[in-house]
Amino acid sequence: MWNTKQYDIVVVGAGPAGSTFARIAASKGLSVLLLDRKSKIGIPVRCGEGVMDSGLRLFHEPRSEWIAATVDKFCFVAPNGSSTTVQFQDKGYILNRNIFDNDLAVLAKDEGATVVTKVYVNGLLFENDKVVGVKGICNSEAFEIKSKLVIGADGVESRIGRMAGINTKLNLNDIDSGYQKTISGIKIDQNVCHFYVSNKLAPEGYLWIFPKGKDTANIGIGISGKSAINGESAKSRLNKFIDSKFPNHKVESISVGGIPLSKPIKQMVTDGVMLIGDAARTVNPLSGGGIILGMKSAAKAAEVAIKVLRNGIEPSTINLMEYQKRWMSNEGKQINRLYRIKKAIGKLSDKDLNRIIDKVNKIPIEKRSIARLFRACIPQKPSLLIDVAKVFMRY
C-alpha cells in the first residue's frame, strides 16, 4: 500500500511500458507509485509474446526464465498451403510474459517505486484544468492520490488518455480482434515462427504459431475489427484451425484481446499527463508487436519527465511535448511507414498471396529476407519501396 497521498509520478498500468517508466524515473530519485488493476502483475497474458533479442537487450540481459523458446526463422504460409521460410540474422524469443512482466515490476520496486496491485483508477484529479492526480477504488474504498504527473500505461483501453481529454478511441480499421490459445501435446519446430496469411483464414490480419518450448505453442489470430462486423469471430476461426490441424491438443491457456494497429496517436501528452506503450498506440501496426516499442516509449517519456520534474519545470503540454517530438522523429516515423505497408498488403487477394509466396520461395534460402518478401508484396510504387527499405533495412 502507499505510505503517502502525494507522489511525483503515478503510473497507471504495470505492463512492460509502465514498469520500465517507473524503474527509470525511480532510479533518478523521483517518488513513483505504480498501480495495476490486476491481482497479479502479468496475469492473464494478453500477447503472442514475441520479441527480438536485439530489442530486449536495449533494456535487459535476457534471463533464462523469461524465455520459452528461441527462434531464428519465420515461415510464411500461403492460402493454398505452400510456404516459404526466411532466416534472419537476429534471433527472436517467445517470452513467458507472466514472469517477464512481474520481474519488470520488481525491478521498478528495487529502484524505489511503490507498486500496488488490485487498484482500480476511475478518474483523474484536476486543478485549473490541469491533471494533478488520480482517484479510484482500492480494497472497496475510494481513494485520491496527488501527483505532479500521471502516466497512462493502461494498454489498449487507454482510458487515462480519454479522461485527460485526449482522443484515444480506435476505429475498427485500426484494431484487430485477437484470440490465442496456448496448447500443448503438439509436434512443432521450436525454432520457427509461422505466419498464415490468408483472407479466408484471417481477413486483413494473420494467424500465428509461436513455439513456447517442448510440445507447446501460442497459436493465435488477429482479424481486423472491420472484417469482424459481419464475419466469423476470431475465436471461432482459430478454434476451427486448431481442431483441424492439431486434433489431439491440450489447451493450457486462452488469451483474448484487442490489438491496436493504428498510426501514431496525434497527442501523446497533455497538461500533467503522458501516454506510453499500447495506450499511446506505440505498437508495430504490421506485426502487432508492441513489447519493445512500448518499453522504448517509456524510456523516452521518462527521460523528459525526469528533466522536467527534477528542474522544477511545470509539467505542461508544451514542456512534455519533447517526448512526442522525439518519438515522432524516430519510432513514430517507422510506425507511419509500417502502417502504409500494412494498408498496401491489406489489399492483396489470396491469389496474390499465393503468387507472392511462390515467387519468394524461388529465391535461394540464403538470399531470402524479410525485406525481399515485403518488396514482393507491395505495389512497385517508389514511396512504398522506400518505406520497405527503411523499415526492413536490418532484416
Place this chain on the structure above:
Amino acid sequence: MIKVDKDTCDYCGACVAVCPVDCIELFEKDIEIDNKICTDCKLCIYICPIKVMSYVEHKTV
C-alpha cells in the same frame, strides 16, 4: 441496449478501446455498461473476439 454475458467475458478491454462514448467500465473481473450514455452503436459487439456482447431491443430488467 447492449448486454454482456459476464460468465464468458474475459475482461480484455477491446470493447473499451472502440467505444466512442466511453460508457464501459472494466474491472479485473467485472464489466459495466452505462446504458444512459451508450448509443447502441454496436462497435463493441463487432470487436469482441469471443462475441459475449449482444444487442437487445427493449430495456428489460
